[in-house]
Amino acid sequence: MSTTADLTTVPRIDSIAELKRLANRLRIDIVKMIGAAGSGHPGGSLSEVELLSALYFRVLRHNPNDPNWPDRDRFILSKGHGCPALYAVLAEAGYLDHSVLSTLRKLGSPLQGHPDKRFLPVLEANTGSLGQGISIGIGMALAARLDKKDYHTFVMAGDGEIQEGQNWEAAMFAPYHKLQNLTVIIDYNHQQLDGFTKDILDVSPLREKFEAFGWHAVEIDGHDFEQVIPALENACSGKNGKPTCIVANTIKGKGVSFMENNPEWHGVAPKPDQVAAAVKELEAAKSKL
Amino acid sequence: MSSTTVVNPKPKFELKMGVATREAYGQALVELGKKDPNVVVLDADLAKSTFSAKFQKEFPDRFFTCGIAEANMVGIAGGLALAGKLPFASSFAVFLCDKGYDQLRMCVAYPGVNAKFVGSHGGISIGEDGPSQQAVEDYALMCALAGFVVLSPSDEFCARALVHRMAEHHGPVYMRTGRAKASIIYGAGDTFEIGKANQHGDGCDVAIIACGFEVSYSLQAQAQLAEEGIQARVLDMHTIKPVDEDAIAKAARECGAIVTAEEHLLDGGLGSQVARAVARTHPVPMEFVGIQNTYAESATPEQLMEKYGLTAPYIVQAVRAVLKRKTRSL
Numbered sequence: 001m002s003t004t005a006d007l008t009t010v011p012r013i014d015s016i017a018e019l020k021r022l023a024n025r026l027r028i029d030i031v032k033m034i035g036a037a038g039s040g041h042p043g044g045s046l047s048e049v050e051l052l053s054a055l056y057f058r059v060l061r062h063n064p065n066d067p068n069w070p071d072r073d074r075f076i077l078s079k080g081h082g083c084p085a086l087y088a089v090l091a092e093a094g095y096l097d098h099s100v101l102s103t104l105r106k107l108g109s110p111l112q113g114h115p116d117k118r119f120l121p122v123l124e125a126n127t128g129s130l131g132q133g134i135s136i137g138i139g140m141a142l143a144a145r146l147d148k149k150d151y152h153t154f155v156m157a158g159d160g161e162i163q164e165g166q167n168w169e170a171a172m173f174a175p176y177h178k179l180q181n182l183t184v185i186i187d188y189n190h191q192q193l194d195g196f197t198k199d200i201l202d203v204s205p206l207r208e209k210f211e212a213f214g215w216h217a218v219e220i221d222g223h224d225f226e227q228v229i230p231a232l233e234n235a236c237s238g239k240n241g242k243p244t245c246i247v248a249n250t251i252k253g254k255g256v257s258f259m260e261n262n263p264e265w266h267g268v269a270p271k272p273d274q275v276a277a278a279v280k281e282l283e284a285a286k287s288k289l
Numbered sequence: 290m291s292s293t294t295v296v297n298p299k300p301k302f303e304l305k306m307g308v309a310t311r312e313a314y315g316q317a318l319v320e321l322g323k324k325d326p327n328v329v330v331l332d333a334d335l336a337k338s339t340f341s342a343k344f345q346k347e348f349p350d351r352f353f354t355c356g357i358a359e360a361n362m363v364g365i366a367g368g369l370a371l372a373g374k375l376p377f378a379s380s381f382a383v384f385l386c387d388k389g390y391d392q393l394r395m396c397v398a399y400p401g402v403n404a405k406f407v408g409s410h411g412g413i414s415i416g417e418d419g420p421s422q423q424a425v426e427d428y429a430l431m432c433a434l435a436g437f438v439v440l441s442p443s444d445e446f447c448a449r450a451l452v453h454r455m456a457e458h459h460g461p462v463y464m465r466t467g468r469a470k471a472s473i474i475y476g477a478g479d480t481f482e483i484g485k486a487n488q489h490g491d492g493c494d495v496a497i498i499a500c501g502f503e504v505s506y507s508l509q510a511q512a513q514l515a516e517e518g519i520q521a522r523v524l525d526m527h528t529i530k531p532v533d534e535d536a537i538a539k540a541a542r543e544c545g546a547i548v549t550a551e552e553h554l555l556d557g558g559l560g561s562q563v564a565r566a567v568a569r570t571h572p573v574p575m576e577f578v579g580i581q582n583t584y585a586e587s588a589t590p591e592q593l594m595e596k597y598g599l600t601a602p603y604i605v606q607a608v609r610a611v612l613k614r615k616t617r618s619l
Binding site for chain 2: 070074116118126129136138141143146165170173
C-alpha cells in the first residue's frame with residue numbers, strides 16, 4: 001500500500017445474523033425507493049442484496065470518509081439497472097444520507113436511473129448499456145498492476161447480460177493476462193426482461209464456460225452469506241493466479257413473495273399498496289431473523 | 290476559440306511526399322511514452338498497420354494488444370482512464386469507431402474520461418482493401434459523441450503535433466490517420482492547436498476549408514485557381530470538433546463564398562460542421578466536396594480519389610459553382 005487510510009472508519013459487520021438483518025433492511029429501502037420513483041427494476045435489485053452487503057461490509061477495502069482513496073478496492077455494477085440496491089448499500093455505508101434514497105430517478109438527484117458518476121462521484125463507472133463492466137474492470141485491474149498497487153476490482157454482471165458478446169472478448173482477455181486482481185460476480189437470477197434466461201438464450205453452464213476460458217470459477221448460493229463471504233475472500237486472496245468468476249445463484253425478487261421468480265417484476269415499480277404489502281412481509285421476516 | 294490563426298501567405302503546390310500520418314502517430318507515441326510514464330497504448334491486432342507497434346517495441350510493459358476485439362479494447366481504455374492512466378487505443382478507424390461505438394459512448398464520452406483514440410486507414414484512400422475497411426463515417430460518428438474532440442491531420446508534422454496536443458487536452462479525443470503517404474505541407478516550425486485552423490494564403494475570392502488528404506488537393510486547387518485569377522485561401526481545419534468558428538466567420542466575411550473538402554460522406558462530417566458555423570455567423574453560398582451517399586470499391590488510392598470526386602479538379606469545379614452563386618447573391 002502506498003498510502004494508508006484510517007481503516008477504523010471502514011464499515012464492517014462481523015455477525016452473519018446482523019448481515020441478514022441488514023439485507024432485510026436494504027430490501028425494504030429498495031422496495032420503497034422504486035415505489036416512490038414510480039419506475040425501476042425491483043427484481044434484479046432484490047436478487048443482489050446479499051452479494052452487495054458482503055462486499056461493502058466484509059470484503060471491500062474502502063473508506064466513506066475518503067471515497068477517492070487511491071488504494072480502495074473498486075466495484076463496478078455492470079448490471080446498472082440493479083442500482084437501487086447499490087444506492088441503498090452506499091447509504092448504509094455512509095456515502096449518502098439515507099434521506100436521499102427517496103429522490104431516486106427524480107430531476108437533479110444523485111441517484112440516476114442507471115449509475116452515473118457525474119451525479120454520484122463515488123460510483124466507479126457509468127453503466128446501463130449491458131455487457132461493458134468486465135472490460136472497464138480489466139482496465140482498472142491493468143492500471144493497478146502497472147501502478148504496483150494491490151487494490152482488487154470486482155464487477156457484478158447479470159446472467160441475461162452475459163449474452164452480450166463483449167463479455168466473451170473480456171472473458172478471453174483477463175485470464176490471458178493473469179489478472180488475479182479481478183473478480184466477476186454473476187448475479188445468476190435466471191431471468192431477464194422477456195422471461196426466463198433458459199427460454200430466451202440459455203447462458204448455462206456458466207461456471208464451466210468461464211472455467212473453459214481460463215477463470216477460477218466457483219458456483220455458490222448468492223443469498224447465503226456463509227457461501228458468499230468465503231467465495232469473495234478467496235477471490236481476492238491472490239492465491240488463484242487467475243481472475244475469479246463467482247456464479248451466484250439467486251432468486252429474482254428475493255424476499256417479496258409476489259415478486260419472487262416472476263419475470264413481470266424485472267422492470268416494473270410496485271404500486272403503493274404493493275409497496276405496503278412488500279414492506280409488511282419484509283418486516284414480518286425481520287422479526288424472525 | 291480566439292483566432293490567432295497562422296497565415297502562410299505563399300501558396301504551395303509542389304508538395305514533397307512525406308510519411309503517412311499513421312506513421313507520424315507511432316513516432317509521436319514513442320515521444321509521449323518517454324515523456325509520460327502514465328501513457329498506456331492498446332491496439333486490436335493492427336499495431337503494425339496503425340504504427341502503435343513503435344510504442345510496443347519501446348515500452349512493451351505499457352502496451353496491450355487486445356486481439357480482434359474492439360469493444361473490449363475501448364472498455365479497457367475507459368477503465369484505465371478511470372484509474373488514472375492515459376490510454377491511447379488504436380485500430381483501423383472503421384473498426385474502432387463502428388465496432389466500438391457503444392463503448393466509446395458509455396465508457397468514454399458519457400463519463401467524460403481522459404482517453405484517446407486513433408483510427409488509422411481513414412477514408413477511401415486506403416485503396417484496394419475496399420469498403421469494408423474504408424472509414425467514410427468516422428467524423429460523423431465521433432462528432433455525435435458529446436464532449437469528444439475530433440481531429441484529422443493533413444500531414445506528418447500536423448499529425449505528430451496533434452498527438453501531443455491530444456495528450457495535453459483533458460478529455461476524450463479522436464484522431465483519424467491515413468494509410469497512404471501524405472504530401473508534406475508543413476515544417477518543424479509550424480504550430481498546431483486544437484480548435485484552431487491553419488490558414489494558407491489570404492485570397493479573398495473564396496475560402497476552401499479542408500481536412501486530412503483534402504488539404505493537399507485544396508492547395509493544388511488554390512494554385513490552379515490563381516492561374517485563372519481567382520484568389521483562394523485554404524483553411525486546414527484539422528479540428529473538426531470543436532470547429533474553428535472564428536476562422537470560418539472571418540473567411541465567410543472576407544471571401545463571401547466557401548467550399549469544404551473532406552474524404553468522408555457528406556453527411557455529418559466537416560462540411561456539416563462548417564455549414565452550421567457559417568449559417569450561425571455569416572451566411573454565404575457554400576459547396577461541398579465529399580463522398581456522395583455511397584460506398585467506394587477496390588482500386589488504387591489515386592483511382593478512387595478521382596472516381597469519387599475528391600481530387601483537386603473537383604475542388605476547382607466546386608469553387609466555380611460557388612462563385613456563380615456568390616455573384617448572383619451580390
